[in-house]
Amino acid sequence: MTLRFGLALQNDFPPGTDVPSRVAQMREQAREASGSGIESLWVLQHYLGSMPTLQPLHALSAIAEDSGELGLGTNMFILPLRHPVGIAEEFSTLDNISGGRALAGLGMGYRENEFESFGVPMSERIGRFTESIDIMRALWAGESVTYEGTHFTIRDQKLSLPPVQPGGPPVFIGAGAHKKGIERAARLGDAWIVPPHVTGERMERAIRLYRSAREELGRGTDDRFMVRRELVLDADPERALAEGTAVRSRLTAEYGKYNAPDGTADYAQLADKAAAEEKAREAYIFTDPEGAVRQLRALEQQGVTDVVLRMQWFDLPHERMLETLRLFRDEVLPRLREPR
Secondary structure, three states: OOOEEEEEOOOEOOOOOOHHHHHHHHHHHHHHHOOOOOOEEEEOOOOOOOOOEOOHHHHHHHHHHHOOOOEEEEOOEEHHHOOHHHHHHHHHHHHHHOOOOEEEEEEOOOOHHHHHHHOOOHHHHHHHHHHHHHHHHHHHOOOOEEEEOOOOEEEEEOOOOOOOOOOOOOEEEEOOOOHHHHHHHHHHOOEEEOOOOOOHHHHHHHHHHHHHHHHHHOOOOOOOEEEEEEEEEOOOHHHHHHHHHHHHHHHHHHHOOOOOOOOOOHHHHOOOHHHHHHHHHHHOEEEOHHHHHHHHHHHHHHOOOEEEEEOOOOOOOHHHHHHHHHHHHHHHHHHHOOOO
């Protein structure tokens, strides 16, 4: 088995949730994951939404002591909304707190209300994103940095707190599965976070394009492709499908209150149960352990190297998440490790 697995912890919650009480659950999940074949933990980011959200670097710092040796990553940090000097310092802080386990998953964002409220034109997303990564990498290298860009200017400055990892945290780029997005991910990152609704032949074509772009740039052959998959496991695959589809639909309806990138909003339009389940079969893993093994092996055959599994979202209970995690540990991973 060559797949690496991460776990997406829930850090955005249904409206009305008592969020402080959920931090203890996140810590328990981190402890459970550290002995379950998981290599990294990931949390998301949004601002000003309807779902109360723990900001990612703070949340990861809160669970650092409970997470053993697991990597601690953002999937994804909305980079264009913030100044790269501050973000470089904050990721370096997490890297020091965790003893060198920070992972910088960076995205451009898509919600118009976030950009409007931060006073950042959405038309500047790409430029700010690119300049920010250049500046952050230069600062993480530990030398004094002078940078003259369209959006940011720095004159002979260096970080007060260098990261533990030489050169700083690995950079995972979130980008669309189109030519410009793929080329951007190949140029700027150490790995590409593939959009979660990219599947089948489209996934295979995108991976080929990414590899080709990396070769042209002389970036080497250690290509990493990360996808996220929602996972609900049950001995009865139909029960897992029904449960996962119902909860995912409720989450999508909540997310649908804000503009969404292409390919993610259509789920909310699926009115009938059969259509929703068909979409779930394509993009999520709601099944029994045997079915999960088949789907994960299929991803591996397509060229995927890293799968971040989200086992809890919206109102799916903490205990149900732990049940899925234990089934993954006890019945899925051993099968994936068997020689074929």
